Amino acid sequence: MAEDNKKATRSHSHKRRTSKKRPPRKQIDTRIFALGGLNEIGKNMYVVEHGDELIIIDAGVKFASEGLPGVDYVIPDYTYLKQNSKKIKGLFITHGHEDHIGGIPFLLQLVPIPFIYATPLACAMIRRKLEEHRLLNETKLIQIDITDPGWSMRTKYFNVGYFNTNHSIPESIGIVVNTPNGRIVETGDFKFDLTPVGRAADFQKMSFLGETGVDLLMADSTNAEVPAFSISEKKVSATIQQEFRKADGRIIVATFASNVHRVAQIVDAAVRFNRKILVYGRSMENNIMISRKLGYIKCPDRFFISNEEAKHLPDNEIMIICTGSQGEALAALSRIANGTHRQVKIKPGDTVIFSSNPIPGNQASVSRVINKLYRAGARVLENSAISDLHTSGHASQEEMKLMFLLTKPRYFFPIHGEYRMLVIHKHLYEQVGGEKDHAFILSNGDSLILRNHEVFPGPRVHADDIYVDGNDLTGLSTAVLHDRQILSEDGMVAVLIAMDSHEGKLLNRPIIMSRGFVYMKDSTDMIREAERIVQSKLNAELKGKTTFASIKNTVRDSLTSYFHQKTRRHPMIIPVIMNKKV
């Protein structure tokens, strides 16, 4: 940042350094790296290590996408943490979203984590997760006191504090890690909402950090491509109320269950327009329950009614709030749209409001749900046509600049985002005076060394993606994934060969089985012909000296070309040899 700032930082840090007795500083570096969250959106996990101490910030999961058939989750490789588990002093959670807490159940199965520090709402969400996985005894959950700005956690080397931010979930915080080599600030997911629903961001604390010296800022890059300043949650709230005013049938609102302030605004709108509330979707029910307990949703009990009670009310006194804003196949809204929801059937006059944007990759499924809702006669309001039905939880470009100006970091490490977002975030840092070679575009596993308030690149740690299918935490091998991809493209053909290798002859006609290749009943001629081809090829081959490997190759080669000629497809050919017991 600007030169005078750097001087201020240095002198302050110096003062702080001399005022406390710490182990000799020059000899130990502080190391910072990501195990997840760089060059991707999701599975955030950052590590700060100093000597025999280590703290973790966030433990997220990423939901697998289309390119990974049959994979449920992607998690970071926890090997480094496992190998260094004795150093771990705690896991700090910035907020309760899945890409920040969803990895905890996986992590706890592999790595002992003594303490998890999180705000009350995030604690409640994590506790529920741990209960589900029966892992509650594996760690100790400690609430960060968000009413005490001076709250901190101290270890031999670290002094860890927090500051309040705005995001699409309440109680989001940034983490401050004071180390013997200098101060690190990690923003978590953040935006600046100048008229937020809920508490304001901690401008004073961020300014104080900037004033007293931030050596390394790690900041959320998700919306680095979005110009200007994000829309306030209050504006969204006004738009929703406006649509409530217009609707004269039932209102069905789908939004993110974790966006507690949004849910609270929707509940408030229902109360204001005298509509009773039905809640559908497990995560929506859970989060409303937790949020009411914590006081984020304030609404008299009598407004929450059962499906039975709703039957006696006119349509314009009913509001349904549910999950499924991303078109998820099993979520409440998808079942409502499909006509397979047990309680709710769409009827003409219904207004369905999407208080959400489709996340990239979900557009097609959201579009399918909307078509079905139209077909059933509903009016559908989406953010793409009616603006301000939703706002992002992430900082746009001007907010990112504001974060730089408040915290005045000497070095910058853009996190949370795909490669181009990290690069654009770095450009923004330079635009407000940051030095080009003071910003680092890294990959998961790359490390930075913080040494006496200077930052430079360090050695790598292992940080591959681990694909989780079912409950297999060792991860799915890429060979298995590759097979699935081939199987899904053209199916497979198994060829069974019973032979007597001693006599050098086939014991039976080869048998061909297939799945996902051609419709067997319509293709008997082709399959019989393929069996004949294999038989004659093998009879010829068995006259001379051969090996099982060579036999398998013969089967593969002859069928690959035959099937391709007949169908232009390339099924996976699996020769199986059953040799006579000798």
Add this chain to the structure above:
Amino acid sequence: MAEDNKKATRSHSHKRRTSKKRPPRKQIDTRIFALGGLNEIGKNMYVVEHGDELIIIDAGVKFASEGLPGVDYVIPDYTYLKQNSKKIKGLFITHGHEDHIGGIPFLLQLVPIPFIYATPLACAMIRRKLEEHRLLNETKLIQIDITDPGWSMRTKYFNVGYFNTNHSIPESIGIVVNTPNGRIVETGDFKFDLTPVGRAADFQKMSFLGETGVDLLMADSTNAEVPAFSISEKKVSATIQQEFRKADGRIIVATFASNVHRVAQIVDAAVRFNRKILVYGRSMENNIMISRKLGYIKCPDRFFISNEEAKHLPDNEIMIICTGSQGEALAALSRIANGTHRQVKIKPGDTVIFSSNPIPGNQASVSRVINKLYRAGARVLENSAISDLHTSGHASQEEMKLMFLLTKPRYFFPIHGEYRMLVIHKHLYEQVGGEKDHAFILSNGDSLILRNHEVFPGPRVHADDIYVDGNDLTGLSTAVLHDRQILSEDGMVAVLIAMDSHEGKLLNRPIIMSRGFVYMKDSTDMIREAERIVQSKLNAELKGKTTFASIKNTVRDSLTSYFHQKTRRHPMIIPVIMNKKV
């Protein structure tokens, strides 16, 4: 539409009717239906039938999406056309996009089409397609003379004309079908561009049609959700020139190869800023060649250079135009971004311009390409951040209203679009005075009857989707697709059982093979255990009387539960019994 309009239409039609000698009208209905293009984007195909005559409008293909593993194309079911092939008088093509001409090679293999009528550019594109598929002798290509507004094709019952429209390809036309029961207008894909590149839309002819009576309008609904008026191609052209002015390294532009006017504007910008042109991507090369021949791209030969010549030029004198704006894996831009293109490597200083928007479903792959371009050091300009680098080829809402006001249709049949788009288009029709029950939201196969200037719903024809994988035109069965889906989720396990049914005993230990399920080398214990389970279950079963079907069930049930317990996965279990020859 408005009442006076309807009267005008009726009286005119009456005059026309009495002035010509036609077969008795009351006895024969005109039937209109879609075989593709409703409740979807793609594979457009519409049919107008009267007595023993039938004409087809467009024959498109749809590219398969993620939900259809291994499927290459989706085409309409041509069975109805095959059964009524003697009636076919011709196929009319509205323009040369794949969703309007891509089905022709499939269609010609199954159904004899005597004539295809298309504008010169579309004819050139179709001819190339037919040459590739060696189908040039299967039909006769007839050029519609786009310089003669009076051009028409007459049969016993039909008189078919055209009018010029604007779209993202030159020579797009709407089709006018005069039948003994009244007049049908089909817009093709259209927009109104008031400052188009190329020729203007035929306002006078559309107005004349409206004035003299349109009984049924079939109009493009693709952008029914988009408010206001679309951006002019001239504005895009200005934005592109602006970016050319700023760039000081190489410029690489990716756009749709078929958007000939856009390509022409990009070529013009290159000439203006004195950059020589390199063309990459087969469809880009083909379309530039065709367009230069037809005069749509005017540029001296010396501007098109070879890769060898480019080596001797400074970077700021080079412009590359290529395919791949949708992130297609094998297209030129993707290979450039991957570093696998033989001629072009990205270097810092390069500017890559996407003159396109990602089509829904392609966002993830486009995003991957952009990240790779950033990584290689390029500056990347996209339409999402810099507006007006692209404009849609489809009418926004105000343009749709303008089409209604010009053609004044008595009945309306919204086409080209997903369900919600058809519904919104119908609402727009009502907003400009159309009667609610004069608009029809149909599905592929639903028909309309046009009888003496009245329109009402008719009987259905068969119009399922046909999935094409490789060269198999009979279509892929849903059973095969279902198998592929299971295989791609959890893989498969084949269990080979050699037995002697006569003796009632196993001849060998069961052998288990798997693909896409678990990594076999790491799972030998589990597989051996599974083999033991099958063996003991079957030994028990073979003691009593049993059947092959029952044995297969035993294998399936025991392994399904064992594998699910061990892995939480549900692979496809395929028992194969090899019985001893008797």
